[in-house]
Amino acid sequence: MAERVESGIAELEVQEDVVDPWNVVSKSATGIDYDKLITKFGSTKIDDELIKRMEKATGKPVHHLLRRGVFFSMRDMHEILTLYEQKQPFFLYTGRGPSSEAMHLGHLIPFIFTKWLQDTFDVPLVIQMTDDEKFLWKDMTIEEANRLAHENTKDIIALGFDVEKTFIFSDVEYIGSCPEFYMNMCRIQKLVTFSQAKAIFGFAPCDSIGKIAFPAIQAAPSFSSSFPMIFNGKVDVPCLIPCAIDQDPYFRMTRDVAPRMGCLKPALIHSTFFPALQGAQSKMSASDPTSSIFLTDTDEEIENKIKRYAYSGGGATIEEHKQKGGNCDTDVSYQYLTFFLEDDEKLTTIEQEYSNGTLTTGKLKEELITVLQRLVGEHRRNRKLVTDEMVKKFMTPRKLNFQY
Numbered sequence: 189m190a191e192r193v194e195s196g197i198a199e200l201e202v203q204e205d206v207v208d209p210w211n212v213v214s215k216s217a218t219g220i221d222y223d224k225l226i227t228k229f230g231s232t233k234i235d236d237e238l239i240k241r242m243e244k245a246t247g248k249p250v251h252h253l254l255r256r257g258v259f260f261s262m263r264d265m266h267e268i269l270t271l272y273e274q275k276q277p278f279f280l281y282t283g284r285g286p287s288s289e290a291m292h293l294g295h296l297i298p299f300i301f302t303k304w305l306q307d308t309f310d311v312p313l314v315i316q317m318t319d320d321e322k323f324l325w326k327d328m329t330i331e332e333a334n335r336l337a338h339e340n341t342k343d344i345i346a347l348g349f350d351v352e353k354t355f356i357f358s359d360v361e362y363i364g365s366c367p368e369f370y371m372n373m374c375r376i377q378k379l380v381t382f383s384q385a386k387a388i389f390g391f392a393p394c395d396s397i398g399k400i401a402f403p404a405i406q407a408a409p410s411f412s413s414s415f416p417m418i419f420n421g422k423v424d425v426p427c428l429i430p431c432a433i434d435q436d437p438y439f440r441m442t443r444d445v446a447p448r449m450g451c452l453k454p455a456l457i458h459s460t461f462f463p464a465l466q467g468a469q470s471k472m473s474a475s476d477p478t479s480s481i482f483l484t485d486t487d488e489e490i491e492n493k494i495k496r497y498a499y500s501g502g503g504a505t506i507e508e509h510k511q512k513g514g515n516c517d518t519d520v521s522y523q524y525l526t527f528f529l530e531d532d533e534k535l536t537t538i539e540q541e542y543s544n545g546t547l548t549t550g551k552l553k554e555e556l557i558t559v560l561q562r563l564v565g566e567h568r569r570n571r572k573l574v575t576d577e578m579v580k581k582f583m584t585p586r587k588l589n590f591q592y
């Protein structure tokens with residue numbers, strides 16, 4: 189078995205890939221073996237059939253993150269498409285654990301994709317800010333975690349979510365005001381034993397009882413009955429959860445308890461991890477600032493981090509690079525472009541030229557720096573436009589603009 193590690197870039201000895209909500213570490217320079225992970229977690233690989241069905245149902249090409257296999261795994265997506273084809277409602281649920289002042293590029297992935305899902309399927313969305321989780325896990329006061337929930341909410345709003353269709357909530361603020369949410373938490377807590385929680389999450393005897401009870405809090409938003417004001421009291425609106433696959437353990441537990449509560453199992457769509465600057469052996473993580481590019485980084489910081497830290501799959505010398513070419517499977521700059529460079533043709537050209545050695549690591553990094561400076565710069569401008577009133581509106585429990 190792999191050694192358990194605390195969020196880590198690794199000097200550690202890892203025998204097999206470790207993926208859970210707190211650790212993502214692989215032994216291989218090309219990163220996690222996602223096919224193996226699908227088998228281990230019991231999810232389903234996204235195939236061409238699903239993508240074609242989605243394009244047919246929506247009349248739109250799918251998002252490049254889906255086309256390029258960044259979203260690669262799912263549970264019950266066909267059921268969601270059947271609902272959509274029958275003009276039946278569903279809702280989206282995703283979240284963020286506010287552990288740092290700013291979110292990093294990896295956190296953007298599920299949110300960018302969620303926005304695309306909301307725009308494409310025209311459905312309501314709930315976003316859980318787990319300030320309680322970060323208080324329980326990190327060395328942080330609950331007041332600070334709550335403050336960070338508000339700061340991170342600004343980043344999320346800046347991505348352009350529709351205020352009429354989106355409810356963002358802090359656990360600390362919402363749970364006490366909504367008996368139905370708390371009742372669902374209690375129902376879930378009653379159905380999961382300590383030994384089940386230990387098997388799913390790896391809890392140890394020294395873990396606080398707060399941590400052990402927490403998974404029920406992340407599970408509860410999967411049920412429309414937790415949001416009576418949004419869904420007009422309707423308790424059977426199905427839920428789809430976009431997230432990276434590290435969050436799946438929470439929802440395996442949720443899917444297990446749902447039928448026993450008389451509720452529907454949430455569907456899921458999972459992404460791979462946006463790698464750390466140092467390489468695909470670990471994910472970009474806010475706990476290690478040198479692994480990450482934050483949405484608050486300046487143009488200069490972005491340039492310095494890429495030049496200094498982004499792991500290169502290029503040859504050791506220019507001559508060797510020209511002769512043997514670079515390795516796109518391990519090169520972090522190329523990997524980042526697959527997430528953020530939308531132009532397919534340009535990406536293919538870069539891949540070919542880097543692999544055959546005509547494009548140097550320096551030029552590849554320059555390409556990435558331009559793409560990221562543009563992306564983060566636009567985000568910076570949009571975030572400045574987010575006012576306290578807008579945050580308040582998104583975070584006020586209310587009826588969303590949708591018919592049930």
Ligand code: TYM
Binds near residue numbers: 282
């Ligand atoms: P958090 O804050 O760790 O991460 C927020 C979202 O970003 C995903 N993520 C990543 N995706 C790609 N590459 C990365 N390097 C990367 N790092 C993080 C996470 O999978 C997540 O989707 N407990 C959760 C908060 C939460 C939540 C949810 C997440 C509450 N309810 C429902 C998803 C769905 C957390 O701490 O996420």
